[in-house]
Amino acid sequence: MMEHEIMNQITGFVFPNEIHVHWTVMIVMYPYITGLVAGAFIVSSLYHLFGKESLKPIARFALVSSLVFLVFAPMPLLLHLGIPERAFNIMITPSGTSAMAGFGIVYLTYMIIVVIEVWFSLRADIVKRALESKGVKRFFYRALALFDLSLDDRTNALDHKVVKFFAALGIPVACFLHGYVGFLFGSIKANPWWSTPLMFIIFLLSAIVSGIAVLIFLFFVISWVRRVTVDRDVIKTLAGFLWGFMIIDVTLEIMEVLSVAYEQTEAWQTIEILIRDKLFVTYVVIQLLLCSLVPFLFLGVNSVLRLRAKMSNFLVFSSSVLLLIQVLAMRWNVVIGGQLMSKSFRGYTSYTPGIWEKEGLILAFVIFTVPFLLLRMVDGIVPLFPPDSALGRWTLEHRT
Amino acid sequence: MKKREEARLIHDADSIASITGRRAFLKAGAAGAAGILFTFKLQDLLGKEGAAYDPKGHWWGFMVDLTKCIGCGACVRACKAENNVPDGYFRTWVERYTFLEGGDVKVDSPDGAFNGFSSDPPYDPNLIEKSFFVPKLCNHCAKAPCVQVCPVGASYISEDGVVLVDHKHCIGCGYCIQACPYGSRFLSPEGYADKCTLCYHRITKGLDTACVQACPVGARAFGNLDDPDSSIRKMLGKSRYGVLKADLGTEPKCYYIGLDQEVR
Ligand code: SF4
Numbered sequence: 001m002m003e004h005e006i007m008n009q010i011t012g013f014v015f016p017n018e019i020h021v022h023w024t025v026m027i028v029m030y031p032y033i034t035g036l037v038a039g040a041f042i043v044s045s046l047y048h049l050f051g052k053e054s055l056k057p058i059a060r061f062a063l064v065s066s067l068v069f070l071v072f073a074p075m076p077l078l079l080h081l082g083i084p085e086r087a088f089n090i091m092i093t094p095s096g097t098s099a100m101a102g103f104g105i106v107y108l109t110y111m112i113i114v115v116i117e118v119w120f121s122l123r124a125d126i127v128k129r130a131l132e133s134k135g136v137k138r139f140f141y142r143a144l145a146l147f148d149l150s151l152d153d154r155t156n157a158l159d160h161k162v163v164k165f166f167a168a169l170g171i172p173v174a175c176f177l178h179g180y181v182g183f184l185f186g187s188i189k190a191n192p193w194w195s196t197p198l199m200f201i202i203f204l205l206s207a208i209v210s211g212i213a214v215l216i217f218l219f220f221v222i223s224w225v226r227r228v229t230v231d232r233d234v235i236k237t238l239a240g241f242l243w244g245f246m247i248i249d250v251t252l253e254i255m256e257v258l259s260v261a262y263e264q265t266e267a268w269q270t271i272e273i274l275i276r277d278k279l280f281v282t283y284v285v286i287q288l289l290l291c292s293l294v295p296f297l298f299l300g301v302n303s304v305l306r307l308r309a310k311m312s313n314f315l316v317f318s319s320s321v322l323l324l325i326q327v328l329a330m331r332w333n334v335v336i337g338g339q340l341m342s343k344s345f346r347g348y349t350s351y352t353p354g355i356w357e358k359e360g361l362i363l364a365f366v367i368f369t370v371p372f373l374l375l376r377m378v379d380g381i382v383p384l385f386p387p388d389s390a391l392g393r394w395t396l397e398h399r400t
Numbered sequence: 401m402k403k404r405e406e407a408r409l410i411h412d413a414d415s416i417a418s419i420t421g422r423r424a425f426l427k428a429g430a431a432g433a434a435g436i437l438f439t440f441k442l443q444d445l446l447g448k449e450g451a452a453y454d455p456k457g458h459w460w461g462f463m464v465d466l467t468k469c470i471g472c473g474a475c476v477r478a479c480k481a482e483n484n485v486p487d488g489y490f491r492t493w494v495e496r497y498t499f500l501e502g503g504d505v506k507v508d509s510p511d512g513a514f515n516g517f518s519s520d521p522p523y524d525p526n527l528i529e530k531s532f533f534v535p536k537l538c539n540h541c542a543k544a545p546c547v548q549v550c551p552v553g554a555s556y557i558s559e560d561g562v563v564l565v566d567h568k569h570c571i572g573c574g575y576c577i578q579a580c581p582y583g584s585r586f587l588s589p590e591g592y593a594d595k596c597t598l599c600y601h602r603i604t605k606g607l608d609t610a611c612v613q614a615c616p617v618g619a620r621a622f623g624n625l626d627d628p629d630s631s632i633r634k635m636l637g638k639s640r641y642g643v644l645k646a647d648l649g650t651e652p653k654c655y656y657i658g659l660d661q662e663v664r
């Protein structure tokens with residue numbers, strides 16, 4: 001935005017250094033993508049660890065999604081950094097007092113866990129493909145299998161055990177990864193719109209919501225594209241979880257604001273205008289009314305009433321889309337909203353993301369879509385859906 | 401001249417004013433570029449002897465006497481010139497508080513008061529109850545949240561209590577900007593975080609900060625809080641003062657004499 005345009009949109013008084021919003025749409029994408037990572041991982045663990053059989057058809061897909069999103073999570077951060085070539089300083093000279101310094105450690109730990117779990121969960125299929133194929137392809141799969149093609153009941157049992165172990169280990173780390181992102185904001189006492197101990201819990205729950213929602217969304221889309229009947233068991237289970245988690249999530253989001261409102265603190269006077277004016281559309285209309293209330297009703301109806309499959313599919317699918325938007329809006333309202341409010345508590349600045357610039361919308365969109373394309377690629381290399389599921393059978397029939 | 405004595409001479413706001421002719425000169429020149437250059441030269445000469453600086457025994461603090469500030473913006477201009485502060489950003493700036501009848505408080509700081517304030521106020525003069533100026537800068541907080549959050553340790557508190565940024569190490573994440581409750585930091589066009597350094601390159605040579613030197617009315621002062629004989633300690637010792645947003649526990653070391661509760 002041009003300088004004078006921002007100046008025109010400033011209301012009240014903001015400190016002269018606060019005119020520009022420093023954390024842009026990229027910092028909105030970062031917690032959004034890490035949220036998907038954590039959420040998808042938790043779904044996969046519902047099967048791998050807690051034995052939720054109805055989720056079997058999507059468990060491995062969920063796990064690999066988590067990894068793929070994880071790979072892309074630091075991208076928006078990198079693009080945002082003023083001096084990206086120094087990014088590794090965060091690993092080389094982490095400062096003990098900084099919440100952000102933990103990023104490298106948390107990220108790497110989680111990465112290692114997920115990579116190991118993904119590998120063991122895919123191993124049997126990699127080996128099978130290695131045995132079936134020839135030449136370069138065979139070499140490729142052998143390499144993927146780390147040149148050990150043993151496959152029998154014993155190795156299968158071992159694979160399972162390892163997967164289960166890392167699923168268990170991964171849950172607290174996934175929770176930590178995302179709770180931690182919430183903490184990055186929640187621990188900033190300078191900003192009353194961020195500074196709340198609830199922030200990390202809200203981030204965690206919304207992560208789970210977005211993770212479940214993205215899996216539902218993908219499951220539908222993949223089933224439709226491949227003209228396979230949507231597996232109702234998977235959808236029913238996921239819809240139930242989605243409903244439950246979104247209720248807790250949205251309740252906390254609302255309670256948090258209500259308690260500040262009720263306390264009528266000095267900060268509330270500023271936050272009130274922020275909500276009423278600056279964030280009215282993205283917070284009140286999109287985050288709360290359209291994308292929380294509507295899916296709440298949809299998923300509620302879907303859980304309580306016995307609906308025809310088509311109707312239920314419609315309700316669940318649209319809820320998943322709405323909730324994906326809800327969580328994105330929530331990230332926006334936290335990250336951008338918090339910066340619109342001057343720390344003088346006397347005014348508000350303004351922010352409209354650019355389109356083509358380094359931290360603009362096009363690049364944000366690209367970063368968000370690449371993981372989906374990557375997922376498609378991975379599915380071509382090793383089947384992400386088990387062969388005894390509808391989507392898995394499709395993969396078997398359409399292999400080239 | 402002993403270092404401390406010299407420091408006292410230079411740091412004491414009153415003695416600055418008494419350096420022959422300079423105050424008058426500055427008033428006349430309103431800290432135009434020539435004035436700044438001239439005074440820097442003078443200080444360079446004065447500061448030569450204090451070359452060996454030992455951070456030990458120093459704990460720098462700043463002081464603003466709000467009853468003196470006239471909002472001329474000489475400090476803002478001097479700071480920009482001294483530190484090459486990029487356009488649109490400020491290491492120091494001046495705010496004007498205007499209290500209107502009916503309890504409305506208006507604050508403005510056009511271009512950080514680089515050009516001072518225009519004499520005709522943007523409000524109906526008949527409605528104005530009182531008005532004053534508040535210079536702002538980094539508070540060099542003793543418990544600086546900006547330093548706490550910096551992931552790479554590029555922001556740090558020097559041994560002598562000045563909050564600094566290592567421009568060569570900063571990754572430009574901007575976390576410190578979010579963490580500073582006072583809006584004292586910004587991201588430079590080169591991508592690193594920047595802010596007031598308390599003219600560290602000058603004070604360690606026994607010179608004044610550019611803003612202190614430029615202020616025509618002696619509203620700004622700084623000095624060694626560890627030294628009971630320093631002028632800042634003496635002035636604080638006989639004044640009632642406050643700090644900004646004390647409730648946040650950042651322990652700012654910029655003390656305001658005559659602070660109003662509306663100032664945040
Ligand atoms: S005023 Fe801001 S930048 Fe300066 S030390 Fe305090 S928190 Fe850090």
Ligand code: SF4
Pocket residue numbers: 549550551552553554555565569570571572573574575576577592593
């Ligand atoms: S912008 Fe630089 S100084 Fe500020 S927190 Fe990030 S790395 Fe530290």
